[in-house]
Amino acid sequence: MASLTNRSKVLEQTPLNLMERLYLPSIFKGMAITFSHIFKKKATISYPEEQRPFSPVFRGLHVLNRDEEGRENCTACGLCAVACPAEAITMEAAERQKSEEHLYREEKYAAKYEINMLRCIFCGLCEEACPKDAIYLSETFAPSNFTRQGFIYSKEQLLIPDPNTEKEKYQVAKGLREVHKKNK
Amino acid sequence: MTILQIDFFYFLEKLLLIGGVITFSLVIAMYTTYAERKVAAVLQDRLGPNRAGPFGLLQPLADGLKLFFKEEIIPLTSNKLLFVIGPALAMITAMLTSAVIPWGSTVNMFGRNVSLQIADVNIGILYVFGVVSLGVYGIMIGGWSSNNKFSLIAAVRGASQIISYELAMGLSLIALLMMTGSLSLKTIVEQQMSGGWGGFLGWNVLYQPLGFLIFLICVFAECNRTPFDLPEAENELNFGYHQEYSSMKLGFYLFAEYINMFISSAIVSTLFFGGYDIPFVNETTLAHTLGGNVVALLGVAALLAKIVFFLFFFMWVRWTIPRFRYDQLMDLGWKKLIPLALANMLITAIVILWLNK
Amino acid sequence: MSILEILFWFLTALALFGALMVVFSKNPVHSVLWLISVFFSISGHYILLNAQFLAIVNMIVYAGAIMVLFLFVIMLMNMNTESEPQKSKWLRIAASLSGGSLMLVLVAALKDTSGKVTGVFKVEGNIGLIKNLGQVLFTDYVLPFEISSVLFLSAMVGAVLLGKKETNSIIS
Incomplete structure (x- = not known):
């Protein structure tokens, strides 16, 4: 049969010579290779004690952001829900009252904000769609759960800790976002 | 003091020695499982068990405890009696061989010369062969009584493999026996110790390299170790002949394999590597300066070092070489090793005759 | 009784019991295993006779190789009482007749040797x-x-x- 592409190679199989048929030299070669691996650097990371750093483009669990004064950024505009290809985000908007100005940055806020983590594909389109820098994907995994209901994260679970009252937790949740932003 | 015409202290001494050797081989087998995992890890750029205790040294204890507390399952359609006898036989035959291995020379204790060998029988090597040939029964009975197709196939494989390689093993040793002229393991060790360079030049491996190679390959096959672990080929037989076993009965099978490894290493070191001979050291002159007991214990340590090396070798090979196909295994055993061993025998005989002329 | 005698009688009882069990076991695999125990006790007798070589060769060749092949065949054939054809009455009578006459011959042959049995306990022979x-x-x-x-x-x-x-x- 004529070859179509001229790229095929004819495999030449010569019968093994005596040295090859003895197998011992190749066995010794193989054993030398495995032995040399004793002295190589170990690839293992002892997980709970040591943790692998996240990649700068890692997209983990969602976080609803606050500004420096601890006010929620989200205005419940619904752009993230529209952008979401998996339709994982639902929300209900509410108007800010007079006494709530220290809680919400804009006049409108999300009274209910839910993300179904089983539907979410962690594409990050919500983060790109958000005009208020209110939602971003952090450096944590979604933890396991016993029920499907448990994977529907409510607003309280998503909200970042208050920077004024719980400063350390806020920093942890914030992660390396600012650092990565600067490096960009 | 004699009971039934037997020296009571002699009896006690042997009992203690037997107990010591059994405990010792069990402990070694335990830590061989640990070493296997550690060596496997190290050869594959991993860390291996390191959680239980420092460096994971308590891992074998944890594993043993786990096996003890597992549920004991005896399949309903199995042959119950034989199902229980199987692992016991495997363990017994694994242990029996240690009786004729000289673990060291004599130690002087409480005015008695205690030989560090349980029984110096004049047919030592043949005894080893006898016990090894019985090792098949543990596998066969266990595999058959499980009433499982995979177990049965594994048992048949194991049995035919062990019988086939026993032949080559025996033939490779005949050449060695022609040189030593004795079947007693103690005599063989003492002959090697009398060689030059503190015994090193007397080591049989220098005179019987081909015999050693054949013997080593056959030992791998007899212990069901990779590349000859066809009775336990997971991807073909699920788990092998001990598939239906659980709890400590499974543990016995696994343990027996490691004890077999330990004993085989001991026999290889005894036959070919001088046993308890310390290389480059003249034991008799050292005994004058350090005392006989110290030298005897050093000899035991030397034997142990050799055994540990061979145990490492077993693992090293396991994590390097892939498994044989069954026809290749039979081909190697019957068509390669047996003719080679016969040729080795012939050459040795000719050389011995020529030297004696 | 010396320890040798105790061992001798123990091994003899074991050998005879094992041999009987070989015949009376219903399961062929059990039969083979009892036969192995017979070989073991006979090996023990060889050792008592100071014939270690014969003892160990008996163990290697018979218990180690031949009986494994027996087991092999029996295990692979998977025999049991249902699938085996029942022997006819005449065959049974013929079998017991021939077996009985063989026993008669053996008893007749061994009858005269009763005086020499004591020689068994001697360990001096080195022929083994x-x-x-x-x-x-x-x-x-x-x-x-x-x-x-x-x-x-x-x-x-x-x-x-x-x-x-x-x-x-x-x-x-």
Whole structure:
């Protein structure tokens, strides 16, 4: 049969010579290779004690952001829900009252904000769609759960800790976002 | 003091020695499982068990405890009696061989010369062969009584493999026996110790390299170790002949394999590597300066070092070489090793005759 | 009783019991295993006779190799009482007759040796040791020894012939 592409190679199989048929030299070669691996650097990371750093483009669990004064950024505009290809985000908007100005940055806020983590594909389109820098994907995994209901994260679970009252937790949740932003 | 015409202290001494050797081989087998995992890890750029205790040294204890507390399952359609006898036989035959291995020379204790060998029988090597040939029964009975197709196939494989390689093993040793002229393991060790360079030049491996190679390959096959672990080929037989076993009965099978490894290493070191001979050291002159007991214990340590090396070798090979196909295994055993061993025998005989002329 | 005598009677009882169990076991695999125990006790007797070589060879060859092949065949055939054809009445009568006459002959032959049984407890004989045995085999009995090896050779050739692939058979 004529070859179509001229790229095929004819495999030449010569019968093994005596040295090859003895197998011992190749066995010794193989054993030398495995032995040399004793002295190589170990690839293992002892997980709970040591943790692998996240990649700068890692997209983990969602976080609803606050500004420096601890006010929620989200205005419940619904752009993230529209952008979401998996339709994982639902929300209900509410108007800010007079006494709530220290809680919400804009006049409108999300009274209910839910993300179904089983539907979410962690594409990050919500983060790109958000005009208020209110939602971003952090450096944590979604933890396991016993029920499907448990994977529907409510607003309280998503909200970042208050920077004024719980400063350390806020920093942890914030992660390396600012650092990565600067490096960009 | 004699009971039934037997020296009571002699009896006690042997009992203690037997107990010591059994405990010792069990402990070694335990830590061989640990070493296997550690060596496997190290050869594959991993860390291996390191959680239980420092460096994971308590891992074998944890594993043993786990096996003890597992549920004991005896399949309903199995042959119950034989199902229980199987692992016991495997363990017994694994242990029996240690009786004729000289673990060291004599130690002087409480005015008695205690030989560090349980029984110096004049047919030592043949005894080893006898016990090894019985090792098949543990596998066969266990595999058959499980009433499982995979177990049965594994048992048949194991049995035919062990019988086939026993032949080559025996033939490779005949050449060695022609040189030593004795079947007693103690005599063989003492002959090697009398060689030059503190015994090193007397080591049989220098005179019987081909015999050693054949013997080593056959030992791998007899212990069901990779590349000859066809009775336990997971991807073909699920788990092998001990598939239906659980709890400590499974543990016995696994343990027996490691004890077999330990004993085989001991026999290889005894036959070919001088046993308890310390290389480059003249034991008799050292005994004058350090005392006989110290030298005897050093000899035991030397034997142990050799055994540990061979145990490492077993693992090293396991994590390097892939498994044989069954026809290749039979081909190697019957068509390669047996003719080679016969040729080795012939050459040795000719050389011995020529030297004696 | 000396320890040797105790051992002798123990091994004898074991051998006889095992031999009886070989005959009376319903399960062929059990029969084979009892036969192995018989071989073991006979090996023990050899050791009592100071014939270690014979004892261990008995163990290697019979218990280690031949009985494994027995087991092999029986395990693979998977025999049980339902699938085995029942023997006819006449066959049973014939079998018990021939067995009984064989026993009669054996008893008659062994009747006169009763005076020599005490010799069993002597451990002085050295013929079972490997050196003496080899010397006897290669001097006094060299001809029968070599002839038996020819027998083995012919058996081996036969086995190879049976196991060989037929290259020009009718099917191909």
